[in-house]
Amino acid sequence: MTLLNNINRRFFRIAVVSFTASTVFTSCSATQNNSANTNINPSATTASNTTTTATKEKIKVGVSPVPAGEILEFVKKNLAPEAGLDIEIFTFSDSVQNNFALRDKQIDANYFQHVPFMEDFGQQHNIKMVALNPPIHLNPVGVYSKRHKSLAELPKNGTVIIPGDINNAHRALKVIEEAGLVKLKTTAKGLVSPKDIAENPKNLQVKEVPATQMIPSLPDVDLAVMTGATVLAGGLKTDKDALALESSKNPIYAVTVTTLQGQENDPRIQKLYKLLRDDQVKQFIRDKYQGAVIPIP
Template identity: 35%
Template sequence: MRKKLALALTGVATLFALTACGGGNAAAPSASQSGDAAAPIVVKVGASPIPHAQILEYIDENLAAKAGIDLDITEIDDYQTPNIALADKTLDANFFQTQAYLDDQMKTKGYKFEPGAGVHVEPLTAFSKQFKDVASVTEGTTVLLNNDPVNQLRGLRVLETAGLLTGLEEGDSALTLTDNATKNPKKLTFQEVNSEQVPKFYQEDPKIGLAIINGNYIVAAKLNPEEIIAQEAAVNNPNANFLTWRAGEKTEGITKLEELLHSDEVRDYIKSTWTDGSVLPAF
């Protein structure tokens, strides 16, 4: 089953418990139960809509029953809610983040989570409606970035690889680069918004000369691939996305899902679905 969640708050699990099944007393299936095709284990997973939830839906419709699990998939549009919902046990697992982002979340929010192995990479990509290539980017161009510190530095490194920035270090950000003539020789100016808003601002604001956009939002916004002027390399990319669960709670259902996420069928599905290279298998 696949549904959409716009916002999850601490305590929402209680609300779900009160409203499920008309408020009856029957216990809902959980990821800790043992299951088979006749009585599958229900695994509640929160995921970004594309490609994460789409990959999970493929598994649910084609592979899960044989493995003895049933996925209860919740689509979540932002990058904060999935970990909040995992921490308060609304979810059994989530599927949306990279190692750097998870490390930052655990450090700043105190979460105790464990990651699975990388499933796929969504290369960060630089789009422009004003310039046909990196060489034509002019001095003072406005660059639109994700305001999340981890993904922002990752996006800045795309610009560094393309030759627009130089000498980046851990901790660098739009703020530290604004007046740094050494690292920012073209005197690029920066605008920051939430990751899910980047495609909208890029498409609607003519002042944006360059935008660094997360792969899943590229697909969802159906951006023009002819506007790509730089892209993060996929080979040996440390930013693979993976399944995440609470530390010490890798249940049978989660174990089976983790295995399916790394199956030949899922690898082939990713390759055949995102033929434009916006999503690449990481295994």
């Protein structure tokens, strides 16, 4: 009987120990599970943050250095972050390479050209491009001189240089016609060139040169008819130095965002375009360029 009581007491002690161990194990497991659940929340937060970062849309944009590059840099730093747009800027000094990069889809859009230039370039190189309208800004064509303080001082047989590309040559000729220096053929259709000059009272020698040669050539000629972008690159001031200036009333030559046909409704491109049309950008253009670049309403 005593032996049986001893066995029963041992069994009871074993049961109590087993129960206690089980309780401790269960408690630890619960603690570990709670700890695991606690760890899930930071992960979820991280994932959420990652998702937020991932939704920041990236877009690659080709620009000319001045002024488009400077304007887009302003947008990138001041407006794009809040809009959730990550702009990667590619700067081209050559408009041909800029459009070829668009053609080859190395960039999503570009911002440097006006519609007539885009259409002419597209026809020549079989690239279907689309311009977003209304445009962003105008680089007005103006008449400049290092030799003369007014157009009245222009001598006979004076040399006048104009841009070598057909669109800006057309603009330059229209400006000197409005200034009363020449008259163009009334029968001329489309874009005009020096051969369309009908009347030239001072027998001006009108020569086409590449845009990159305009500023270096300025001291050696009587007049240079240049776009606002060229003027800025040369350190001139439109409001102080221009002897005549293109009107901004009909901004057919205003610069805008261009992309490949079929991509114009891409949300990233639409967002980029909207930011470039923002009132803050217009004020930036007015303040920085003092008339050498004109924002389009």
